[in-house]
Amino acid sequence: MxxxxxxxxxxxxxxxxxxxxxxxxxxxxxxxxxxxxxxxxxxxxxxxxxxxxxxxxxxxxxxxxxxxxxxxxxxxxxxxxxxxxxxxxxxxxxxxxxxxxxxxxxxxxxxxxxxxxxxxxxxxxxGQTNGPQIYQLKKELDNLRQENMSIVVYFGKMKKCWNELQNLRNFPTCSCGILVKCSCNFMKKLNDFDAEEKLMQFLLGLNSSFENVISNILATDPLPSINRAYYIVQQNEKQKEISGFNHVNHEINALAVQRSQNYVKKDWKKDKYEHKCDFYKGKGHTKDQCFKIIGYPDWYNPKKNNKVGGKVAANVTAVTDCEYEDTPLEFMSAGPGESYAGNSGAAMDSGMVSTIM
Structure with a gap:
């Protein structure tokens, strides 16, 4: 085994x-x-x-x-x-x-x-390193602004330009060995200077809505790294998205409540009989809407309007000729959905309104 x-x-x-x-x-x-x-x-x-x-x-x-x-x-x-x-x-x-x-x-x-x-x-x-490529990348960096881009897209474009510039312009290295014995941290200071330059480029391209965040970052001593600054700005962007969404929902709900409280259905029939024709003393319309002054439209049929559903209306309050004949115009202007017994319950369409007015 x-x-x-x-x-x-x-x-x-x-x-x-x-x-x-x-x-x-x-x-x-x-x-x-x-x-x-x-x-x-x-x-x-x-x-x-x-x-x-x-x-x-x-x-x-x-x-x-x-x-x-x-x-x-x-x-x-x-x-x-x-x-x-x-x-x-x-x-x-x-x-x-x-x-x-x-x-x-x-x-x-x-x-x-x-x-x-x-x-x-x-x-x-x-792969030839030349001036035009460096010039194009530097120009792109100088003109790069966040505008409508998200922080992720904006920083990604900036990072790509930095990496391509670094590949095109290889940083010189010490070949004599002196820097190995250096005790003043010269290389670290040089790297810190480059990191600060990149941080400023990143902050300068941000939108004005991040001014408070930029002020907080610049007030930090020592200055944060570019990756830390990116994290801070991105978190602030997410916070704004969440609070903005809640604010919009609150405004929509408040507007809906206000409209429901302020909405009162108008009594068009009551309002109709408050109008009075100063010329013929008829009710239900004003002088500028009186058919006897402005003329009768082609569609108006006074005989037909004396009937309700094809039968003579009974127990209808008597009105003057002027008051009764001009009623359809006033009912039409009262708004859609209102009916009149002398017009078979039908409201006039927009074509009729255009002809009359």
């Missing part, structure tokens, strides 16, 4: 060692590696070389094939037994790179011989 367990452990150990050897072998190609796949999700388009380059290097390092780009994995002699394995791996890396470029860019590198040559030409063509 013990012998079987020992044999099983040995087999597992040997299997793990074989897997480790496979992954440590730069010529190893797994079943998921194929020539039509991309090494990075975002293609090189000519304007994103810096970020594209970093992502490509990371991906190839994870697959243990970065040495094909920098030449550290040398091509074996034609008589070497590993020459075919090297060529397969190198062609695979070349395909990955080509698939990770826009089609019009990849066409320019169709006839390269190997991945090292391809990488060298791409870096030479798109």
């Amino acid at each position: 013990a012998a079987n367990e020992e044999s099983s452990n040995n087999n597992n150990s040997q299997s793990n060692n074989n897997v480790s050897l496979f992954y440590n072998d730069p010529y190893y190609i797994s079943s998921s590696d194929n020539t039509v796949s991309k090494i990075v999700p975002i293609n090189l388009n000519g304007n994103n070389f810096l970020s594209w380059k970093r992502n490509v290097r990371r991906a190839l390092m994870a697959k243990n094939k970065l040495g094909f780009l920098d030449g550290s994995i040398k091509k074996p002699d034609v008589t070497d037994k590993d020459i075919s394995r090297w060529m397969r791996s190198d062609y695979l890396v070349t395909c990955w790179l080509m698939n990770s470029m826009d089609a019009d860019i990849a066409d320019n590198f169709t006839y390269v011989d190997n991945s090292e040559q391809l990488w060298s030409e791409v870096c030479e063509r798109f």
Whole structure:
């Protein structure tokens, strides 16, 4: 029993060692590696070389094939037994790179011989550090304002500009070793100065609604880091969103209560008989609405208006000719939904109103 367990452990150990050897072998190609796949999700388009380059290097390092780009994995002699394995791996890396470029860019590198040559030409063509790129990034930073952007989007754009500037302008390093013996923390002071510059750029681009937060940050001694300031401003933004939402709901509810309290249904019929025609002394309308003065509309039928539902109305209070005939205009102006016994209960439409007025 013990012998079987020992044999099983040995087999597992040997299997793990074989897997480790496979992954440590730069010529190893797994079943998921194929020539039509991309090494990075975002293609090189000519304007994103810096970020594209970093992502490509990371991906190839994870697959243990970065040495094909920098030449550290040398091509074996034609008589070497590993020459075919090297060529397969190198062609695979070349395909990955080509698939990770826009089609019009990849066409320019169709006839390269190997991945090292391809990488060298791409870096030479798109990776030149020059004044126009630095100028464009500095201009973008100077003009960057939050405006309608959220804090997350605004800070993300600013952070991207900082990173690209850092890659374009590599900070000089000490090669003589003097800074190693420095006791005045010169490098720390330099880094603090750069961090303060970035903090001020971030605060200057914020909207005026964050003035109180900016004042609190600037009053802190020592000044917080850029990441801490970003956290403080973002929390304040979330607070404003929550309080603003509650304030809007409160205003809507208050307005609804006020309207319900102030709403009183108008008695249009009572108001109708308070009107009086100064010309014919009729009731139910005013002088400027009297049909006998302004004329009768085409749709008005005094005979029809003397009936209710097709029958002669009984027990109806007698009114003068002027008072009765002019009634439809006044009922129409009283508002929708009101009915009149002399008009078969129907209200006049907007076309009739336009004709009369």
